[in-house]
Amino acid sequence: MADHSHRMGAITRKTAVLAFGFVLLAALPGIAHLMDEPFLVSTFSRVLIYAMAAVSLDLILGYGGMVSFGHAAFFGVGAYVVGILAHHAAEGTTVLGLAGTNLAVVSWAAAVLVSAGVAAVIGALSLRTDGVHFIMITLAFAQMLFFLFVSLEPYGGDDGLMMMGRNDLFGIDLSDDMTFYYLCFIALMAFLLLTRRLVDSRFGMVIRGCKQNERRMRALGFPVYRYKLTAFVIAGAGAGLAGALSANHTEFVSPDFLHWTMSGDIMIIVILGGIGTLYGPVVGAVVFLMLEEFLPLAFDSVGLEGLKEHWRFLFGPILILVVLFARRGLFGLLAGREARDG
Amino acid sequence: MADLILDVRHLHKAFGALAATDDLNLGVERGEVHALIGPNGAGKTTLIAQLAGELTPDDGTVTFDGRDITALPVHQRPHLGLARSFQITSVLMDFTSLDNVAMAVQARAGHSFRFWRRARAERALRVPAMDYLDRVGLGARAHVRVSALAHGERRQLELAMALALEPRLLLLDEPMAGMGPEETQRMVQVLKALKGEITMLLVEHDMDAVFALADRLTVLVYGKAIATGTPDAIRANPDVRRAYLGEEGGA
Ligand SMILES: Nc1ncnc2c1ncn2[C@@H]1O[C@H](COP(=O)(O)OP(=O)(O)OP(=O)(O)O)[C@@H](O)[C@H]1O
Ligand SMILES: [Mg+2]
Numbered sequence: 001m002a003d004h005s006h007r008m009g010a011i012t013r014k015t016a017v018l019a020f021g022f023v024l025l026a027a028l029p030g031i032a033h034l035m036d037e038p039f040l041v042s043t044f045s046r047v048l049i050y051a052m053a054a055v056s057l058d059l060i061l062g063y064g065g066m067v068s069f070g071h072a073a074f075f076g077v078g079a080y081v082v083g084i085l086a087h088h089a090a091e092g093t094t095v096l097g098l099a100g101t102n103l104a105v106v107s108w109a110a111a112v113l114v115s116a117g118v119a120a121v122i123g124a125l126s127l128r129t130d131g132v133h134f135i136m137i138t139l140a141f142a143q144m145l146f147f148l149f150v151s152l153e154p155y156g157g158d159d160g161l162m163m164m165g166r167n168d169l170f171g172i173d174l175s176d177d178m179t180f181y182y183l184c185f186i187a188l189m190a191f192l193l194l195t196r197r198l199v200d201s202r203f204g205m206v207i208r209g210c211k212q213n214e215r216r217m218r219a220l221g222f223p224v225y226r227y228k229l230t231a232f233v234i235a236g237a238g239a240g241l242a243g244a245l246s247a248n249h250t251e252f253v254s255p256d257f258l259h260w261t262m263s264g265d266i267m268i269i270v271i272l273g274g275i276g277t278l279y280g281p282v283v284g285a286v287v288f289l290m291l292e293e294f295l296p297l298a299f300d301s302v303g304l305e306g307l308k309e310h311w312r313f314l315f316g317p318i319l320i321l322v323v324l325f326a327r328r329g330l331f332g333l334l335a336g337r338e339a340r341d342g
Numbered sequence: 343m344a345d346l347i348l349d350v351r352h353l354h355k356a357f358g359a360l361a362a363t364d365d366l367n368l369g370v371e372r373g374e375v376h377a378l379i380g381p382n383g384a385g386k387t388t389l390i391a392q393l394a395g396e397l398t399p400d401d402g403t404v405t406f407d408g409r410d411i412t413a414l415p416v417h418q419r420p421h422l423g424l425a426r427s428f429q430i431t432s433v434l435m436d437f438t439s440l441d442n443v444a445m446a447v448q449a450r451a452g453h454s455f456r457f458w459r460r461a462r463a464e465r466a467l468r469v470p471a472m473d474y475l476d477r478v479g480l481g482a483r484a485h486v487r488v489s490a491l492a493h494g495e496r497r498q499l500e501l502a503m504a505l506a507l508e509p510r511l512l513l514l515d516e517p518m519a520g521m522g523p524e525e526t527q528r529m530v531q532v533l534k535a536l537k538g539e540i541t542m543l544l545v546e547h548d549m550d551a552v553f554a555l556a557d558r559l560t561v562l563v564y565g566k567a568i569a570t571g572t573p574d575a576i577r578a579n580p581d582v583r584r585a586y587l588g589e590e591g592g593a
Binding site: 200201204205206208212215218219221222223227230 | 415417419420421450454458459460462503
């Protein structure tokens, strides 16, 4: 089936939805300006960053069938690498014999590499288990890292670490919200292109095969562990880059970046948007973070201030409805049958 | 001495107190179709699982083409030329038939750490995959999702995937299981066409199919091989008649 639709190259409902979404995000700063709501640009930078983390989780969750409940670990490690390097640059000190840096190219590359390395270690151990054990062990590793950073007093412990401004990317002024937004936009689009090609490649077909029937894949001659671990590391690297961007966005990192609720949020975004759809997590990030932003305000304005802190109470039922009635998530509602890649 | 492609010696496998494979000896000659028959629970699937590497024998050796593979991991065996089909259909349900067979072609085509080219656009995978589907008579259903295929069609797909691995020894665990008489007849024809080209170890309950295909038979009862020989010799064997064939209505 897939072969046919691609060969025809017709404009399908899915391509229309994707084109519309692309234009909407590309024009967002302009829209925010017209609406006279400039803060939306920064809010949406956050949306794009979370979307990237969620897409990276969808790669292993939706395509590889690996229910990792510790994805925030890689996000947080990426953020801390950027924060720690900036901290040492400001102090003029070294870390592990290396000078700190504010150079984005160096700092972000380091974030991606370290996150990938952490994912390699966590993945190598966790992927020896599966099912509920895999969920628990990835969660446990992430919590271990969380407590590690809580206890790292030199880097602020519980309180986290402030950065003095954003990183330096070839002299481009990232402190400008619009510039930073487009940086995040380009990064997300590049990551989506990369993961799109990846899931359709030979490698992608193998991890998708593993999700459906690992036993059969083994009987065909695939060393499934190696392929799954590689996918896990790539996902960790993607989340690490998102973390690096997030540290720059908030100019602050803290153990909260690695807290299990963060892993939960990323997973909710994927489920809400549509598991195994790649683009769904972007939709999920938009909706989830908009609800987080505006549900409390809505409660406030109707005099339910008491509920403000508990916006998730309303969000819970929404998520349940989506899971029950839209098996391919919100993206499935929008794009129809071709939403899911299978 | 016969040219054995598969040589199983003194194989043991117990599940608790039950000996599912009990001091089993079995030799498959290169080029033959060797049928493995025996009543339900005789240990046929357990043997196939040990040959495919999914189960580790408690004792004994499995030699494939002169090489001891007793402890070789599952995923390395197809690369030596040892492929299997499953008694309970085991395919990739969300993919199309063509995707499934292309996956088998891909498995044989070196490592899959290739991240950029669209696999579904690779003629090197799709064209051979299509050939195998045609061979088993499933060509017309190439672009149908497996979850929408009928049971018999999935059995055909199972065979196409095993063939796509271009094995030198094919382990077939009841390829006709659950098929209607017409489908069974077609499957027998497909396997007949492969005879001489691929060595097969065929587990099958359908006696007509077995006698139509097999050069030799081994009869398994309670994990033991009680007899091996040509179809005529097996038919005439009194032990076999008592233990097994007798049950089939005393024909
Ligand atoms: N994993 C297992 N654990 C415990 N017992 C098992 C296991 N697998 C098989 N058995 C038992 O081992 C014996 C042999 O089973 P096996 O599936 O190999 O038989 P079979 O000859 O393939 O039968 P059938 O013709 O029904 O397919 C049976 O008694 C079965 O119950
Ligand atoms: Mg069986």
